[in-house]
Every structure is written in C-alpha cells, then in structure tokens.
Amino acid sequence: MALGKYPRVTLAQAREKALDALRHVDEGIDPARVHRIKSHLIYAVVDEFIEKYAKVKTKGWKATHSLLLREVVVPFGQRDIRKLQRSDIIGILDDMVARGANAQANRFLAHIRKMLNWCVERGIIEASPANGIKAQCKEVARERVLSDEELARLIPACKAAGYPFGDLFLTMLLTAQRRGEVSGMRWSELDLKNRVWNLPSYRVKKCAPSFCTVERVRSPNS
Numbered sequence: 001m002a003l004g005k006y007p008r009v010t011l012a013q014a015r016e017k018a019l020d021a022l023r024h025v026d027e028g029i030d031p032a033r034v035h036r037i038k039s040h041l042i043y044a045v046v047d048e049f050i051e052k053y054a055k056v057k058t059k060g061w062k063a064t065h066s067l068l069l070r071e072v073v074v075p076f077g078q079r080d081i082r083k084l085q086r087s088d089i090i091g092i093l094d095d096m097v098a099r100g101a102n103a104q105a106n107r108f109l110a111h112i113r114k115m116l117n118w119c120v121e122r123g124i125i126e127a128s129p130a131n132g133i134k135a136q137c138k139e140v141a142r143e144r145v146l147s148d149e150e151l152a153r154l155i156p157a158c159k160a161a162g163y164p165f166g167d168l169f170l171t172m173l174l175t176a177q178r179r180g181e182v183s184g185m186r187w188s189e190l191d192l193k194n195r196v197w198n199l200p201s202y203r204v205k206k207c208a209p210s211f212c213t214v215e216r217v218r219s220p221n222s
Contacts, residue, residue, distance in 0.1 A: 001032045040124060042084065043077035049115045059202075064111050071096070071108055081119065084127040093136050102137035111134060 003009060003017045021031035045069050054061035071092050076084065089112060096105035109130070116128035145153065151173075158170035172182050183202055189198050 040080045040082055041077065042079050043073045043080045045081045045119060045124060046073055046077075046115070050120055053114075053118050063107075066107050067104070067111055068115065072112065082125050084129055086133065089130055089133060093133070097136050105136045109133060133213075 001021060003014045003021075004116070006014075009017075024031040046065075050061060050065045050068075054064050058064065075092075078086065091107075093105050093109060096102075096108065113128065113130040113133075116125065116130050119125045120128055154173065155170065158166040158173070160166065161169075168179075168182060171177075171185075172179060173184065175197070177199070181199060184203060185197070190196075191198065
C-alpha cells in the first residue's frame with residue numbers, strides 16, 4: 001500500500017499514515033480498502049453499495065452487481081464518483097438502447113439511481129446525477145405462448161437433450177414455473193410420496209401465501 005510520494009508526503013506524515021494502516025489491520029480491516037473508499041473511486045463505491053445495501057436488502061444483488069460492473073465500473077471505475085455526470089449516465093443508457101437492450105436499460109437506470117441515492121444518504125455525493133432521468137423505453141408484457149406444434153417438437157427435444165438442460169426445460173414446461181424457481185429446486189421442497197413440490201414463498205415471485213404448492217405433472221408412461 002503506497003503512502004504517498006516524498007517530498008509531498010513528509011516522513012512524519014508517512015509514519016502517521018502507516019500507524020493508521022496498522023491500526024486498521026489490528027481491527028481486521030483492509031487499510032487499502034479504506035483508502036479506496038475515502039478516495040470515492042467508483043469501483044470502490046460500487047463494492048460498498050453491493051456489500052452494505054444490495055446483499056442485505058435484495059435477492060437479485062448478483063444481477064445488480066453484474067450490470068453495474070459492466071456498464072459503470074468498466075468504463076468509469078477509476079473516476080471519482082463525485083465527478084459522475086448526468087451526461088455519462090444518459091450516454092450509457094443510449095448505448096444500451098442502441099444495441100437493443102431496452103429492458104436492461106430500464107433495469108440499469110433503476111440500479112444506478114438506487115446506488116446514487118444511497119451515496120447521497122451517506123454523504124458521499126451531494127446530489128444524484130440520475131435525478132430526473134426517465135426510463136428510456138416502455139416495457140410491454142410478453143404475451144407469446146408456444147403453439148401445439150411447437151410443444152410437439154420441444155418435448156421430444158428436451159427428452160433427447162437429457163440432463164441438465166433438457167430436464168430443466170421440460171420441468172419448466174410441465175409445471176409452468178420460472179427458470180430460477182426450477183433451477184433452484186431443493187430436495188427439501190419435494191414430497192415424492194404424494195408427488196407434490198412445495199415452493200417456499202421467498203422463492204416465488206409475487207406469491208402471497210407462506211407456501212405455493214405445485215403438483216407434479218406425470219406423463220401416462222411415467
């Protein structure tokens with residue numbers, strides 16, 4: 001960990017910085033991490049936001065982290081977050097829309113707005129440059145469903161593909177459950193005797209009861 005350059009940093013100042021770093025080490029804190037945070041570098045602020053807010057408050061923090069890393073940290077990671085401008089955010093959104101990632105652009109705006117508001121609450125920045133930026137695209141609910149002909153081709157294809165993806169998609173098809181719910185299935189959720197899959201509410205999107213019960217679908221030959 002660099003303490004500074006002589007003569008801008010005197011020997012006395014270097015000793016004091018070294019003692020501060022050693023005190024952090026004694027407390028189990030990475031002094032280099034503290035230094036990055038104090039410098040307000042965007043990549044360090046994103047790390048802190050994910051650790052102290054996203055992981056604690058949201059289930060989808062990994063997707064949030066991935067999106068912020070790709071769209072903000074890669075191009076602007078070494079910049080002081082206090083110098084992040086509205087034009088920078090709009091530029092990111094415009095690029096995403098240009099490559100057809102309309103819905104993702106809306107997700108990014110929501111995530112960056114939340115992170116910047118978090119920074120305001122903590123006194124890292126005075127005001128959020130994302131304030132007043134509207135969603136770039138209107139999202140339309142998907143209404144596409146598979147036809148009988150498509151199902152007739154898909155089911156044999158899933159069986160031919162086998163484990164893991166063929167079984168995954170076939171289970172999604174037969175239970176009408178989402179990818180994350182099926183791929184996250186646990187043995188503890190299955191009642192094999194009664195052929196019932198009990199989905200805990202915390203794993204089901206917009207499920208009000210404490211448990212959502214999905215009966216297992218069997219083919220006549222199973």
